Amino acid sequence: MESKLDNVLDSMMQTENTIGVLIADNQGLSYGTRGVANSQAGGLITAIADQAAKIHPNLDAPVIILETENTSVTISKYGFHTGAIYKRKSQSKK
Numbered sequence: 001m002e003s004k005l006d007n008v009l010d011s012m013m014q015t016e017n018t019i020g021v022l023i024a025d026n027q028g029l030s031y032g033t034r035g036v037a038n039s040q041a042g043g044l045i046t047a048i049a050d051q052a053a054k055i056h057p058n059l060d061a062p063v064i065i066l067e068t069e070n071t072s073v074t075i076s077k078y079g080f081h082t083g084a085i086y087k088r089k090s091q092s093k094k
Helices: 002-013 039-053
Strands: 018-025 030-035 063-067 071-078 081-088
Touching: 002 018, 002 030, 018 039, 030 039, 039 063, 039 071, 039 081
Parallel strands: none
Antiparallel strands: 018 030, 018 081, 063 071, 071 081
16 A cells, blocks of 8 residues: 555656645544655645534535645545645746
8 A cells, every 4th residue: 555655646746847746534633744744744645634624514525725825725625535736836927
């Protein structure tokens, strides 16, 4: 399983402007990270996804996007796994 997970994480890092990825289990234990993602954030990322899902419990799990001036973190839950993708915002041309 590790090599498949490594392949998924590596593939996710190839997406444009991606600077980090994290995949955690239902309890917040990080299965793996790449880039700027911190494995200790797995619990917090999972908790955010769990709390957001309580807003509309009869619907599919929501996608949460946290934004700062320069980066965004997209959090999504798929079954028993939660993923976070950290992206650098693209610079707008003036």
